[in-house]
Amino acid sequence: MAENFLYFTELLGLPVYDLKRRRIGRVRDAALVPLIHPSRIDRYLVGAGSSWLSVRFDQISTISLHGIELSNEKLYPYHSDEYMLRIQRDLLDQQIIDINGRKVVRVTDVSLQIKREEGEERQTLDVIEVDVGARSILRRLLQGAVPPRWIRLLQSPISPNSIRWDFCNIVEADPLRRLRLNISNEKLEQMHPADLADIVEELSPDDREAIFETIDSEVAAEALSEIDPKMQASILEALEPEVAADIVEEMSPDQAADALSELTDETTAEILEEMETEPVSEVKELLEFDEDTAGGMMNTEAIVLPDETTLAEAMVQLRAHEGLLESTHVLFLSGAGGRVTGSVPLARLFLADGDTQLKELAVERLISTTVDEKKDRVTELFDKYNLLALPVVDEEGALAGVITADDVISVLRRA
Amino acid sequence: VVETLSRFKKHILIFFAVLGPGFITAMVDNDSGGIYTYSQAGARWLYLPLWTLLPITVALIVTQEMCSRMGAVTGKGLSDLIREEFGLRMTFLIMILLVLANLTNIMAEFAGVATALGLFGVSKVISVPIAAVLAWFIAVKGNYRSVEKIFLFACVIYVAYIIAGILVKPDWKQAMIYSVKPRLMLDSGYITMLIAMVGTTIAPWMQFYLQAAVVEKGITPKDYKESRFEVIVGCFGTQIIAFFIIVACAGAYRDHPTDITDAAQAALALKPFSQWATPLFSAGLLNASIFAACILPLSTAYSVCEGMGFESGVGKRWREAPVFYWLYTLLIVVGAGVVILPNFPLVQMILLSQVLNGMLLPFIMIFMIILINRKSLMKEWTNPPSYNIVAWLTVVIVIGMTLALTGITIRNPG
Numbered sequence: 001m002a003e004n005f006l007y008f009t010e011l012l013g014l015p016v017y018d019l020k021r022r023r024i025g026r027v028r029d030a031a032l033v034p035l036i037h038p039s040r041i042d043r044y045l046v047g048a049g050s051s052w053l054s055v056r057f058d059q060i061s062t063i064s065l066h067g068i069e070l071s072n073e074k075l076y077p078y079h080s081d082e083y084m085l086r087i088q089r090d091l092l093d094q095q096i097i098d099i100n101g102r103k104v105v106r107v108t109d110v111s112l113q114i115k116r117e118e119g120e121e122r123q124t125l126d127v128i129e130v131d132v133g134a135r136s137i138l139r140r141l142l143q144g145a146v147p148p149r150w151i152r153l154l155q156s157p158i159s160p161n162s163i164r165w166d167f168c169n170i171v172e173a174d175p176l177r178r179l180r181l182n183i184s185n186e187k188l189e190q191m192h193p194a195d196l197a198d199i200v201e202e203l204s205p206d207d208r209e210a211i212f213e214t215i216d217s218e219v220a221a222e223a224l225s226e227i228d229p230k231m232q233a234s235i236l237e238a239l240e241p242e243v244a245a246d247i248v249e250e251m252s253p254d255q256a257a258d259a260l261s262e263l264t265d266e267t268t269a270e271i272l273e274e275m276e277t278e279p280v281s282e283v284k285e286l287l288e289f290d291e292d293t294a295g296g297m298m299n300t301e302a303i304v305l306p307d308e309t310t311l312a313e314a315m316v317q318l319r320a321h322e323g324l325l326e327s328t329h330v331l332f333l334s335g336a337g338g339r340v341t342g343s344v345p346l347a348r349l350f351l352a353d354g355d356t357q358l359k360e361l362a363v364e365r366l367i368s369t370t371v372d373e374k375k376d377r378v379t380e381l382f383d384k385y386n387l388l389a390l391p392v393v394d395e396e397g398a399l400a401g402v403i404t405a406d407d408v409i410s411v412l413r414r415a
Numbered sequence: 416v417v418e419t420l421s422r423f424k425k426h427i428l429i430f431f432a433v434l435g436p437g438f439i440t441a442m443v444d445n446d447s448g449g450i451y452t453y454s455q456a457g458a459r460w461l462y463l464p465l466w467t468l469l470p471i472t473v474a475l476i477v478t479q480e481m482c483s484r485m486g487a488v489t490g491k492g493l494s495d496l497i498r499e500e501f502g503l504r505m506t507f508l509i510m511i512l513l514v515l516a517n518l519t520n521i522m523a524e525f526a527g528v529a530t531a532l533g534l535f536g537v538s539k540v541i542s543v544p545i546a547a548v549l550a551w552f553i554a555v556k557g558n559y560r561s562v563e564k565i566f567l568f569a570c571v572i573y574v575a576y577i578i579a580g581i582l583v584k585p586d587w588k589q590a591m592i593y594s595v596k597p598r599l600m601l602d603s604g605y606i607t608m609l610i611a612m613v614g615t616t617i618a619p620w621m622q623f624y625l626q627a628a629v630v631e632k633g634i635t636p637k638d639y640k641e642s643r644f645e646v647i648v649g650c651f652g653t654q655i656i657a658f659f660i661i662v663a664c665a666g667a668y669r670d671h672p673t674d675i676t677d678a679a680q681a682a683l684a685l686k687p688f689s690q691w692a693t694p695l696f697s698a699g700l701l702n703a704s705i706f707a708a709c710i711l712p713l714s715t716a717y718s719v720c721e722g723m724g725f726e727s728g729v730g731k732r733w734r735e736a737p738v739f740y741w742l743y744t745l746l747i748v749v750g751a752g753v754v755i756l757p758n759f760p761l762v763q764m765i766l767l768s769q770v771l772n773g774m775l776l777p778f779i780m781i782f783m784i785i786l787i788n789r790k791s792l793m794k795e796w797t798n799p800p801s802y803n804i805v806a807w808l809t810v811v812i813v814i815g816m817t818l819a820l821t822g823i824t825i826r827n828p829g
Binding site for chain 1 (some may be wrong): 477489490491495498499502503504508635637723724725726
């Protein structure tokens with residue numbers, strides 16, 4: 001077991017021998033070329049005298065704690081190569097995202113597996129894990145000062161803390177470098193948007209923007225909705241208006257309006273310009289309302305049906321609104337002149353016959369509020385009447401929007 | 416006119432939105448050690464050392480401005496940047512020194528609590544544990560915003576020193592003259608005093624705290640202008656407080672300059688001038704000590720965990736960030752515990768803290784200048800050449816002064 005893996009700290013400084021077992025130098029760094037192979041060490045950079053030589057993985061016959069033996073001596077001087085991900089320079093001490101653990105971690109060391117490739121008479125190294133925590137810190141501190149075998153003994157009482165290489169997402173702000181190093185942020189899309197939001201909040205502004213620029217705009221929209229409003233604004237401001245517009249389009253209109261209201265009027269106009277027509281009008285409408293009123297809290301997406309609709313007819317209508325239904329808990333009824341006359345919790349639909357009219361299912365007393373009602377009053381209503389959704393009406397009594405319990409929770413959390 | 420007015424209003428609004436990190440850091444600078452040093456300066460040398468306050472303010476602004484700029488541009492703490500740019504071993508060395516220096520600073524803060532409440536007749540066996548529990552809870556149980564509000568309120572209490580200074584009715588004419596008239600004497604006691612004033616003002620941990628607070632607050636290069644203004648206002652504010660401490664003590668000891676041995680002595684000396692002067696002076700000391708006792712352990716735990724890559728943050732649970740919470744708690748428990756112990760060599764500990772700060776500061780300041788001039792980190796926000804000259808000059812002088820203080824401390828302990 002102990003023999004088939006090597007820590008990067010042990011690889012550094014390992015002597016490299018040629019075919020006649022003459023030492024030609026020591027390992028100074030190692031690099032992946034992610035476009036060729038995601039985890040195999042492709043180059044070993046060997047310090048010989050004052051210059052560095054570059055050794056390719058297929059020029060090596062054996063690798064062990066005692067040193068590296070070459071099988072081929074045609075070595076070239078190392079020159080900086082943009083396609084290389086150098087472990088010492090680019091990975092050690094930097095922050096990466098642990099997809100599985102859903103957090104930002106700092107790389108202390110890297111564990112490598114010594115492999116014998118099938119049908120080949122050579123050994124290669126594969127990155128298997130990134131190490132963080134006390135055990136790897138100890139290795140780094142003692143590296144070069146204490147023989148590797150002692151270090152392995154000393155560290156054994158400390159429990160390891162590692163992240164599998166497949167679950168590591170490197171953070172790189174430069175788009176060209178991302179391309180050359182084959183860094184995609186696709187893995188981030190598998191995370192829950194709320195977890196992704198927590199992670200990007202921990203990163204530097206540049207890295208944050210890079211992530212929002214590259215991931216799918218639907219995921220980006222969901223994650224952005226979960227971020228602190230002030231940070232939302234600085235992210236949207238930094239993105240290209242087209243990219244920002246794509247993300248804002250995917251947000252629900254009330255959240256989009258919240259995010260945009262933190263921006264300067266100029267930036268908001270630029271983003272609205274780039275958006276598709278349909279969501280724009282709703283977002284624009286919502287932007288008119290004061291943040292601290294019911295109008296500023298509400299969402300314009302709601303299902304309203306005439307109060308004389310029968311249950312059977314209603315079911316047909318609801319199936320047509322499949323997307324909306326997922327986030328809906330209450331239906332609203334409209335009577336003469338478009339006034340809101342009642343609300344029906346979705347659950348009640350299961351208990352009635354097909355020819356029941358919806359108004360018979362409505363809750364006894366309709367609780368509603370007006371667009372200019374104060375935020376505090378709205379949260380009071382939710383608390384007092386145990387609401388899931390509260391209709392907001394305009395001067396004519398028609399439905400202007402709906403405030404849902406999750407809107408209230410975020411208001412309370414922010415207070 | 417309307418447009419300028421609205422632009423002015425916008426700047427004011429942004430100023431209040433970014434208010435916090437710079438102001439708080441500058442104010443905590445007048446912690447129990449600072450107050451003692453300034454009291455000592457006024458009691459022994461009256462108005463003579465006042466002229467140093469202006470250059471100290473400049474040095475403070477230069478160092479703090481660089482930290483807050485680094486925080487705003489990179490979005491990373493100082494220990495993060497040191498780790499990324501200078502590697503793990505250097506970070507480890509710095510963190511060890513930081514923990515030791517800050518631990519001794521924390522002891523000094525709790526000693527300040529004991530002294531201040533001692534003047535009100537409260538035994539340290541009661542006051543120190545209560546202060547320790549309070550410090551622990553404020554930071555761990557509050558969120559960043561509410562804690563910041565408490566801290567900003569604590570900044571206001573420093574006004575106590577201004578009132579105390581006025582009550583003593585010092586000689587304002589002399590105070591004004593010596594504020595701008597440099598007075599150098601080849602007296603070793605006087606020179607030591609001047610150096611100590613610089614040494615207590617620019618402490619290594621402040622740079623870590625300030626930069627972290629700027630990042631935590633989410634200040635970006637866009638609202639950096641207001642943030643810089645805040646740093647400048649804060650630095651002037653803290654030096655105005657220092658001015659009033661010196662002046663109050665100079666007024667109290669006008670007829671018989673004395674070498675005082677602790678801040679309590681200075682507070683009691685104010686008594687003949689007004690019955691309120693002593694309680695105000697002690698209240699100021701109590702506030703400053705508790706204030707710093709809250710910030711120091713937390714800032715230390717954050718810096719260490721960020722630098723070494725351990726989970727950190729008061730938003731996390733104990734199980735999620737054990738190193739962070741243990742370190743934070745131990746710093747408070749040990750820092751407060753030793754103050755209660757009878758016969759603990761507290762004075763030696765505080766001198767040790769001065770030596771450790773002196774060893775750490777050159778590293779930190781040189782790293783700061785190197786970091787802030789890296790284009791890859793700071794982009795267009797690196798130091799302009801003229802600013803670099805001022806910055807290096809400040810660094811060289813501050814390092815020289817601190818090393819001199821360290822040397823003096825080592826040569827004549829006590």
